[in-house]
Amino acid sequence: MRIKIFWDPQAPVGLQRPAVRGLSSLLAMPVEMAEHRFFLNGFDPSRNQYDAQKILSRIQLYKRQQGITEPVLLVVSQDLCLPRQDFVFGLARESVGAAVVSIARLENRFYGREDDHADLVGRLVREGAHEIGHLFGLEHCASRECVMHHPATLGELDRKKAFCSACRARLTSAEGIDRI
Numbered sequence: 001m002r003i004k005i006f007w008d009p010q011a012p013v014g015l016q017r018p019a020v021r022g023l024s025s026l027l028a029m030p031v032e033m034a035e036h037r038f039f040l041n042g043f044d045p046s047r048n049q050y051d052a053q054k055i056l057s058r059i060q061l062y063k064r065q066q067g068i069t070e071p072v073l074l075v076v077s078q079d080l081c082l083p084r085q086d087f088v089f090g091l092a093r094e095s096v097g098a099a100v101v102s103i104a105r106l107e108n109r110f111y112g113r114e115d116d117h118a119d120l121v122g123r124l125v126r127e128g129a130h131e132i133g134h135l136f137g138l139e140h141c142a143s144r145e146c147v148m149h150h151p152a153t154l155g156e157l158d159r160k161k162a163f164c165s166a167c168r169a170r171l172t173s174a175e176g177i178d179r180i
């Protein structure tokens with residue numbers, strides 16, 4: 001089984017290779033870019049953001065139409081939100097193996113700082129791996145350095161390093177289970 005990465009056309013192409021490499025290394029699983037053809041839905045003009053739940057429903061439909069059974073992570077550059085939440089870095093729906101992550105709030109420029117390629121790649125890899133972790137049934141972790149810690153701010157996100165030993169064990173055991 002390979003994790004499939006869908007890349008929105010508006011997301012920077014230069015991040016694709018380092019993101020796939022980083023995700024594969026952090027998850028210790030095969031990860032590959034995959035073609036997809038659908039437009040993002042869920043845009044809310046009053047917030048200038050996309051509803052992450054509606055994007056997941058779009059991925060869910062596309063997976064069913066295309067007969068894709070592998071976990072899918074969609075990378076977008078647009079800012080994501082939920083009806084009752086100002087923003088989310090990403091969102092995952094375990095039951096259908098669909099996740100989305102946005103780079104909008106992972107870029108230094110969003111916080112008025114100078115952009116840095118390595119910062120952005122590292123954050124995208126950690127947050128992408130976090131959402132994929134949810135697809136394998138992992139929940140939020142209290143350890144601040146664990147990828148499965150739920151970050152409220154960029155500072156908290158930057159404190160994360162890798163999966164803690166407990167989450168790593170759960171990820172490894174979940175990977176062996178055949179899921180439909």
Ligand SMILES: [Zn+2]
Pocket residue numbers: 130134140150
């Ligand atoms: Zn989470």
Ligand SMILES: [Zn+2]
Pocket residue numbers: 141142143146147148149163164165166167168
């Ligand atoms: Zn953990």
